[in-house]
Amino acid sequence: MILTFAAAAAMFGVPAEAPAQAAPEKSATTDCSPRAPDPNSREVIVCVQKPQGFRIDPDVMAAKKARRQALAGRTKTPQEKMRDNGCTVVGAAGCVFDQPGINLLAVAATAAEISARLARGQEIGSIFVTDPQKSEYQYYQDAKKERETKETDKRVKEYAAKARAAAPPADAAPAPNSGTDAQKVISQ
Incomplete structure (x- = not known):
């Protein structure tokens, strides 16, 4: 809800004065300056840093996802969901091998x-x-290790690409020398 000065003044019982002229609207890109404001102006400038928002740790999110998947297990077929009640209806003794006991x-x-x-x-x-079962912290450690491994692999690939770009071209002729080691071995 946006209130004008007149509406706010009426709400709090303060007599509203008509503004002498309509103030030009300021754009959102107006920079805050350290200059002192004009004391006769009714303009209020509030300078705040733009919030970056909340950032949820990606490792925590990956750990929660991995735990959820681990606890879910695989889906059961309708045949697996059916319960076996055969022992409860077989005679007076029921299932002989289902009796509780200590191994x-x-x-x-x-x-x-x-x-x-x-x-x-x-x-x-x-x-x-x-x-x-793993604890949530163990899932977090696994997710963090996996992310760090991916980042390291990415940095290694970038470094290798830079090294290849900086290396001399492969089609350049080798520098003349007195003979290679293979030629020396063959001649002996």
Whole structure:
């Protein structure tokens, strides 16, 4: 909403004076100068630096995209989405092999691995992670490393192009010499 001086004055109950003449409109490219403003002028000049806007780190955006894709997985077909309820309707006992229990072999193997890691002074927390997934920070580090690699490759290509441009032309005749190494070997 843009208010003129008269409208603002009427809003706040200040008697509005008619301007002596209409002020010419200033263009948007008017530069701010350090000169003192005219005290009799009703013109207000506000000098501010043009905002560049917010910049979201491209590495963060790439990490979010990679995490979203990793968590999405592949789409399932209608046959994969169907649930198997066969064990719940087969007789009074149901499925014999679906009974909950403890796998004692897995417990013994895990205990042996824990004791071996403790003997070597290693951590044991990663043994208990059943569904390992990257953290957002790990995705960020991967995206940052990938971006830096691309930038380095681009700089190397630019440097190689400049070096080729600065090199003498390939069709130039070689400088005469007393003989090449291959000619010396053959003559001996």
